[in-house]
Amino acid sequence: MNATVRCAWAGADPLMQHYHDTEWGVPVRDARMLWETLMLEGFQAGLSWEIILRKREAFREAFAGFDPQAVAAFGAQDIERLMGNAGIVRARAKIEATIRGAQIYLEMQARGEDFADYCWSFTKGQPLPGTGHATQTALSALISKDMKRRGFKFVGPTIVHAWMQAVGMVNDHAPACFRHQQVTAAPKGT
Template sequence: MNMGERCGWVGSEQIYLDYHDTEWGVPEYDSRALWEKLVLDGFQAGLSWITILKKRDGFRAAFQGFDPNVIAEWGADDVTRLLGDPGIVRHRGKIEATITNAQAWQRIEANEGFATFLWKYVDFTPVQNQWDRLDQVPASTEISVQISKDLKKAGFKFCGPTIVYAFMQACGLVNDHLTGCPCHGPVAQIGQHGMPR
């Protein structure tokens, strides 16, 4: 794939190229994986995604594979431990939010399933956008504003409309690969059947 053809936000580092080519925009239907990505997008607030991407393995190690059922039981000692871990972004508010977000995830998962909770906003099928240029891509949408409100109501933190829209893009609830990007068509094809139910 010619690097110049990719979406313009991708840097030149291989980890970023691989993420764009194989992961970004591909529909994710697993509740735990969706939660992990939302947490990581929350950690990204105020930082670049490449920073989080480079530390993702460190995050996965520190947060026990992002198992919300484990993290929901954590307390002050775990926060202190994580604040001393150089493998992650050491931000007390975001670490504490991860624990409360795990508890909120448990409630939603028990009620209807976290994947169902999120995918219902797009009728269980990815929105196929047709952006030609990066400056056409919104930072947030009415749907991301609504999801953000509902997540906050459910007890989530670090999930504003912009974070939620970045999450929707990453997890394939919307296909925001530019129309000239070689990934646009394949990602659209993967999502055409929607969420298995």
């Protein structure tokens, strides 16, 4: 019997394997979902993705389903509520960055900029082939710089690259991974 070959980071944990097999690397075209994933990647800074994945539903509940309109309106009381929520990562700077990130998302929208179009503009709308081992690239550094210019926080080149991998802007499944060819062959969208 042949064992399924996955990217090494998926390990033996069923939750991580399921995430790897069904979500990671699949191109995301939904603006809100792209933003949610970027915010969660920011919470991961200094931690493991497994921690964030295990807390993802608690994050969604705490941050109003990552509805940018609702999160942008969070104030001091909401920050204190979130700081007391053991279900999420209680880092004030990351919580404040998420609120500011929602405000930036809405500011872009008000200017007629769609967040999905913005994100995918860096790859001309198409997923890029990855190396399977990079932690950051010249492109993730460029996107990081632009996001920081817009006011986003916790968007360094390494975080941005991890986000690009997660949302399928780059196919970084290892060449031997069973998902590599599936993701490569999937319809690319616009």
